[in-house]
Amino acid sequence: MSDSTPAGPYRCGFIALIGRPNVGKSTLLNTLVGEKLAIVTPKPQTTRTRLMGIKTLSQAQLIFVDTPGIHSHAGSLLNRHTVELALGALQETDAVLFLVDAQRGIVDGDEKIAARLSGLSTPVIGVVNKIDLLPRPALLPVLDRLAGLLPGREVVPVSALHDTNTAELLSTLIQPLPVGPALYPSDELTDQSERMLAQEMIREQLFFNTQQEIPYATAAVIEEFTERPDKSLLVVRAAIHVERASQKPIVIGRGGARLKKIGQAARRRLEAFFGCKVFLELFVKVSKGWTNRPGMLHELGLSDVSTRRA
Ligand SMILES: Nc1nc2c(ncn2[C@@H]2O[C@H](COP(=O)(O)OP(=O)(O)OP(=O)(O)O)[C@@H](O)[C@H]2O)c(=O)[nH]1
Ligand SMILES: [Mg+2]
Known part of the structure; x- marks a missing residue:
């Protein structure tokens, strides 16, 4: 435009x-x-x-x-x-x-x-x-x-x-927007932290690489997100939560093949977005029935229905 x-x-x-x-x-x-x-x-x-x-x-x-x-x-x-x-x-x-x-x-x-x-x-x-x-x-x-x-x-x-x-x-x-000054600096693109964006990019690959109920039973949670001071490497460790023990081997795949594929695709996506090399470690955790647990949803940032307009 x-x-x-x-x-x-x-x-x-x-x-x-x-x-x-x-x-x-x-x-x-x-x-x-x-x-x-x-x-x-x-x-x-x-x-x-x-x-x-x-x-x-x-x-x-x-x-x-x-x-x-x-x-x-x-x-x-x-x-x-x-x-x-x-x-x-x-x-x-x-x-x-x-x-x-x-x-x-x-x-x-x-x-x-x-x-x-x-x-x-x-x-x-x-x-x-x-x-x-x-x-x-x-x-x-x-x-x-x-x-x-x-x-x-x-x-x-x-x-x-x-x-x-x-x-x-x-x-x-x-035209329909109210008259007023910009609320964010012009170089700011989102309200999400880099950590949250990375968490979502890992979940994106879970959606691409799993089928049926599995994508809906999984969540990614970043447990470590460290950038080298010279910004040459980003180290990311993330847990993939599943709802039931039987889902864990499905996400991991035969000989770890599926988790490896998810990890490789997510790493490429993170490297493209952050513009540096990424070391990504993924592991799978069973969090029984997490999709119905308010505490877990809160921890995942999924229970906040309050206004974003501070
Ligand atoms: N051909 C075509 N596909 C589109 C277009 N827009 C989105 N898609 C595809 O539609 C699918 C869903 O797109 P999303 O942007 O994830 O849809 P969404 O409304 O955000 O979906 P939820 O987050 O599940 O509510 C993806 O495969 C997109 O690539 C379009 O203009 N043309
Ligand atoms: Mg969407």
Whole structure:
């Protein structure tokens, strides 16, 4: 987007990305900010916490808030917390991007979210994502249906993956934001610590390399994160928590093969992100029923539903 002609007063505000699991919220946050901050996998319910991605322009600072996917099959305490986190983000935001998946079309879950949004006085923009996956004639009915669910609100088609029409989306987002100075320094991209980002990058590889219930029964927790003073090496030790003893050998794999693959992929991702060599050690811990234990969720930073707006 052209950033050369600032017009009007400086604006700054929070924009929540809301939608069902897997519609592309985290991908869109990364594309809008221009950095791979949020983890993205083909599996639904990848995102478990809120994450801020900050885009600073000459006329505005846009603080995007990625949220877990909203769904109704609540199940574990972890699932209920993540859905609460997402809905909580609606309370403290200046604008909402409501994403749907163009290829899947509008489904029940989307209608339920739209109903929740209908009472909001906050500006809501409907976003039809993944438009690269279907031909234009098939897109028009999806745009119409979403417009029907969001009377009086704008609807924008994008491909977050291919960066299509995202600059236009960004420009429509500035006007609704409150007038005010930037809340973060212009070189700050996120509210997450390097340690938290690394923890998520390890979990991303758990999602890529395990199947069925395993990704949902695992969590990564960094136990050591030390950078050499000359920044030539980052030493990371992380525990992978599983819910049941029977899941431990699955994560480790035959002869340790799966854990090795997860470790290698995560190390490459960490090295690319941090721009230095990384020594990564992973080990698996059984934490019985952790997805239903409030103390454990708290320890993992998954139980904080309070406002991020200090
Ligand atoms: N073809 C295509 N795929 C996309 C697009 N945006 C996202 N995806 C893919 O959709 C899948 C889910 O993307 P995420 O960004 O993790 O979706 P999410 O809404 O954050 O999902 P949760 O965190 O589980 O709620 C990934 O495989 C992405 O690569 C897009 O514009 N086009
Ligand atoms: Mg996500």
